[in-house]
Amino acid sequence: MVIAPDFESRPLISFQHVWKRYPNGTEALREIELQVPDGDFVFLVGPSGAGKSSMIRLLIREEKPTKGKIFVLGMELGRMKRRQLPHYRRKIGLVFQDFKLLPRMTVYENVAFALRVLGEHNRVIKESVDDSLETVGLAEKQLKYPRELSGGEQQRVAIARALVHRPRLIVADEPTGNLDPATAWEIMQLFLRINAAGATVLMATHNREIVDLLRRRVVAIEGGQVARDNQAGRYHEDLAASALRA
Ligand SMILES: Nc1ncnc2c1ncn2[C@@H]1O[C@H](COP(=O)(O)OP(=O)(O)OP(=O)(O)O)[C@@H](O)[C@H]1O
Numbered sequence: 001m002v003i004a005p006d007f008e009s010r011p012l013i014s015f016q017h018v019w020k021r022y023p024n025g026t027e028a029l030r031e032i033e034l035q036v037p038d039g040d041f042v043f044l045v046g047p048s049g050a051g052k053s054s055m056i057r058l059l060i061r062e063e064k065p066t067k068g069k070i071f072v073l074g075m076e077l078g079r080m081k082r083r084q085l086p087h088y089r090r091k092i093g094l095v096f097q098d099f100k101l102l103p104r105m106t107v108y109e110n111v112a113f114a115l116r117v118l119g120e121h122n123r124v125i126k127e128s129v130d131d132s133l134e135t136v137g138l139a140e141k142q143l144k145y146p147r148e149l150s151g152g153e154q155q156r157v158a159i160a161r162a163l164v165h166r167p168r169l170i171v172a173d174e175p176t177g178n179l180d181p182a183t184a185w186e187i188m189q190l191f192l193r194i195n196a197a198g199a200t201v202l203m204a205t206h207n208r209e210i211v212d213l214l215r216r217r218v219v220a221i222e223g224g225q226v227a228r229d230n231q232a233g234r235y236h237e238d239l240a241a242s243a244l245r246a
């Protein structure tokens with residue numbers, strides 16, 4: 001029997017011996033190794049300054065590694081041409097702590113914006129935007145402006161915008177950082193649903209309660225290195241496990 005190479009089993013994200021030194025000399029990442037399979041849900045945790053956002057900036061090719069290689073969705077980011085970047089970034093749904101909505105546009109137009117830039121037909125845009133707003137439960141708020149919405153609702157709009165290109169990968173940098181605990185929990189449920197529907201999720205977070213409750217994969221970054229990688233992890237190292245090793 002011939003076994004065909006299983007291209008689909010390649011990790012969706014692969015950091016290979018990645019180092020990042022900023023121009024001012026700060027060594028933000030040191031020898032990062034990380035494989036994220038398709039469909040995974042990964043929390044990136046670690047103290048402030050550990051290097052979580054740096055990893056995310058490398059992932060979306062906002063920064064380049066000083067050493068090492070990064071593969072995402074089958075592409076090596078180091079080989080990507082500048083003109084390929086917009087196309088690449090559309091394959092990733094990005095969500096940030098501060099929502100980054102356009103204040104003068106309605107909810108509908110914020111979500112539609114990226115599709116308008118692409119010159120999509122209105123019918124196609126409406127279908128995608130309606131679908132995304134439906135997913136985040138904001139179909140009735142499409143004519144509101146960001147300032148008329150609560151923080152949680154604004155983050156839902158940002159998530160709808162991230163979903164509009166139907167990305168296989170969602171990357172979020174502290175998406176619940178500005179939200180109260182109940183709202184943070186609702187937003188997290190939304191990410192879980194998106195993951196259950198097939199998207200891979202990588203999320204940097206300081207939200208200990210949520211990480212400890214969900215028991216998903218936890219990758220802890222400390223001093224620019226992967227300090228820990230647990231399949232059903234906690235925010236802090238499991239003390240019982242570390243005692244066993246001692
Ligand atoms: N553009 C930059 N130029 C120089 N140094 C930087 C730059 N961005 C980040 N750093 C430094 O790199 C290190 C890692 O920062 P990074 O923002 O990745 O941490 P983080 O884990 O996201 O922290 P936080 O939890 O506070 O968001 C820190 O020492 C930081 O000061």
Ligand SMILES: [Mg+2]
Pocket residue numbers: 052053054173204
């Ligand atoms: Mg950060």
